[in-house]
Amino acid sequence: MTSTPGPSLSERYHAATIYTHEAVQKATRLDFDAQPSPFKTWYQARRVELRGGPSDGGAPEPGRLDAERLGRLLYHTYGVTLVREFPGMSMCFRASPSAGGLYPTELYVAVRGIDGIPDGILDYHAPDHSLVICWEGDFWRDLARYTFDHPAMDRARAVLIGTGVYQRSAWRYRDRAYRRVLLDTGHVFGNAVLAAPSMGQRTVPIPHFVDEGINSLLLLDPEQESTLLLAALVDEVDVPAEGGTSLRSAAERSVDEPDEGAWIPLVHGAGNLAAEEVAGDGPVVDRGPAAREAPVTLNAEPLAGGQAVLDTIRRRRSTRRFQAAPMTLGAVGRLLAHAYPNGATPEAEAPIEPGLVDTYLVVSAVTGLRVGVYRYRPGAHELELVRAGNPRSALYECCLRQQLGFDCAFAVVHTFDLSAAVERLGDRAYRSAHLEAGLVGQRLNVAALQLGFGASGIGGFFDDCVNSLIGLGPRHAVAYITTIGVPE
Ligand SMILES: Cc1cc2nc3c(=O)[nH]c(=O)nc-3n(C[C@H](O)[C@H](O)[C@H](O)COP(=O)(O)O)c2cc1C
Numbered sequence: 199m200t201s202t203p204g205p206s207l208s209e210r211y212h213a214a215t216i217y218t219h220e221a222v223q224k225a226t227r228l229d230f231d232a233q234p235s236p237f238k239t240w241y242q243a244r245r246v247e248l249r250g251g252p253s254d255g256g257a258p259e260p261g262r263l264d265a266e267r268l269g270r271l272l273y274h275t276y277g278v279t280l281v282r283e284f285p286g287m288s289m290c291f292r293a294s295p296s297a298g299g300l301y302p303t304e305l306y307v308a309v310r311g312i313d314g315i316p317d318g319i320l321d322y323h324a325p326d327h328s329l330v331i332c333w334e335g336d337f338w339r340d341l342a343r344y345t346f347d348h349p350a351m352d353r354a355r356a357v358l359i360g361t362g363v364y365q366r367s368a369w370r371y372r373d374r375a376y377r378r379v380l381l382d383t384g385h386v387f388g389n390a391v392l393a394a395p396s397m398g399q400r401t402v403p404i405p406h407f408v409d410e411g412i413n414s415l416l417l418l419d420p421e422q423e424s425t426l427l428l429a430a431l432v433d434e435v436d437v438p439a440e441g442g443t444s445l446r447s448a449a450e451r452s453v454d455e456p457d458e459g460a461w462i463p464l465v466h467g468a469g470n471l472a473a474e475e476v477a478g479d480g481p482v483v484d485r486g487p488a489a490r491e492a493p494v495t496l497n498a499e500p501l502a503g504g505q506a507v508l509d510t511i512r513r514r515r516s517t518r519r520f521q522a523a524p525m526t527l528g529a530v531g532r533l534l535a536h537a538y539p540n541g542a543t544p545e546a547e548a549p550i551e552p553g554l555v556d557t558y559l560v561v562s563a564v565t566g567l568r569v570g571v572y573r574y575r576p577g578a579h580e581l582e583l584v585r586a587g588n589p590r591s592a593l594y595e596c597c598l599r600q601q602l603g604f605d606c607a608f609a610v611v612h613t614f615d616l617s618a619a620v621e622r623l624g625d626r627a628y629r630s631a632h633l634e635a636g637l638v639g640q641r642l643n644v645a646a647l648q649l650g651f652g653a654s655g656i657g658g659f660f661d662d663c664v665n666s667l668i669g670l671g672p673r674h675a676v677a678y679i680t681t682i683g684v685p686e
Pocket residue numbers: 291292294295296297298299378381382385514515516517600602654655656657658
């Protein structure tokens with residue numbers, strides 16, 4: 199007799215952290231005295247001051263990566279773009295949005311052969327737009343080995359390394375923080391991908407790496423902080439045709455359920471890759487409800503690149519209120535074409551995990567499009583109606599009754615078939631899906647702003663409510679919602 203394997207750790211984590219009415223009501227009061235700083239303190243460390251920051255607006259000529267281009271790229275990835283004073287404190291807002299403004303992502307950069315910056319691993323210190331020299335030396339051989347000799351590694355002279363400092367977000371969101379830490383980090387890398395071409399650079403995401411190796415290079419304590427995503431910065435003329443190989447981690451099905459508050463390092467660790475991982479193969483993926491009508495083909499007119507993107511990132515803020523006003527179908531098409539640039543970029547710049555994440559549009563007010571729920575097919579740049587009817591009130595409920603959910607013109611919902619994903623990729627699928635949803639979320643944010651609209655991520659939603667709004671069964675996990683509309 200064969201026994202059916204139990205659910206993986208990521209499936210159990212997901213179930214343990216869904217928002218229900220009871221879970222949300224149970225939320226405890228925040229202890230502001232215990233809130234961690236969003237910035238690291240490095241004692242007696244040497245720093246490299248960077249150019250290309252807040253007071254240095256113009257785009258440099260596109261060209262080879264140098265200290266100035268790297269500075270500008272870091273600023274438009276995760277720099278401080280607004281300081282707001284509150285009674286007794288000032289708060290730094292960054293180029294990238296963050297759930298609750300908690301900024302759990304820490305951004306390191308490994309460098310070799312860039313004049314003015316020593317070879318080594320440095321931490322981006324956003325408040326004064328500098329790099330803190332953490333470890334000087336040549337780490338490239340180790341980095342290449344730990345990234346399974348990704349084809350971009352021998353061409354790159356800088357590698358972004360994004361880690362998650364869990365407690366910055368867990369302080370408020372407890373175990374569910376892990377999802378937001380991943381989404382936030384996806385947004386940070388989304389900026390890096392968007393900003394790089396204006397400098398003649400490309401950001402090539404490297405989601406597959408030997409976790410223990412990279413964590414130990416950075417001397418991280420994986421209970422507190424772990425590496426989430428890497429990306430090589432490659433001169434545009436030098437981008438390899440090929441991406442890295444997609445690898446599977448184990449699927450952890452045997453460990454005991456941790457205590458509340460102890461999930462994050464455990465579920466993250468379950469997705470770690472060891473040096474001898476193998477490529478994943480594909481089980482049957484449930485792609486959600488059937489289409490009810492012929493698809494709608496969308497407008498694909500591209501948005502401006504270059505300086506326009508940098509300007510948008512610098513002035514970007516999450517929309518706090520929408521007018522309940524419609525957008526046009528033409529604008530929706532352009533926005534999606536910008537966020538999912540299929541075919542327009544080399545294979546090496548593919549999303550985190552091709553074919554993993556599904557995209558739905560919950561449409562409340564788009565002229566030229568019936569209200570309802572649509573599946574977006576990026577390859578064909580088409581929308582397929584899967585559910586007719588006005589979703590406005592249901593979406594509002596799903597978004598924990600946040601007004602943004604009621605007033606937006608539409609929301610983009612990223613989902614994935616969690617059990618098939620774990621079967622194919624092991625527990626690492628969980629982080630890949632959330633990183634990708636965050637990365638695309640930032641592309642949506644920037645595109646919306648470039649077109650004169652507004653956007654806000656929504657990390658707080660009733661999971662089951664979103665599943666039933668779209669018509670998805672329990673195998674499907676909702677990773678993220680981005681609301682888009684006409685700002686007030
Ligand atoms: C993953 C993620 C989840 C978010 N969830 C919400 C949300 O549920 N409700 C909301 O009003 N804003 C949400 N936001 C927006 C943040 O509140 C906002 O980014 C933060 O306050 C910083 O402000 P800024 O984006 O204007 O710089 C989210 C942002 C991210 C990246």
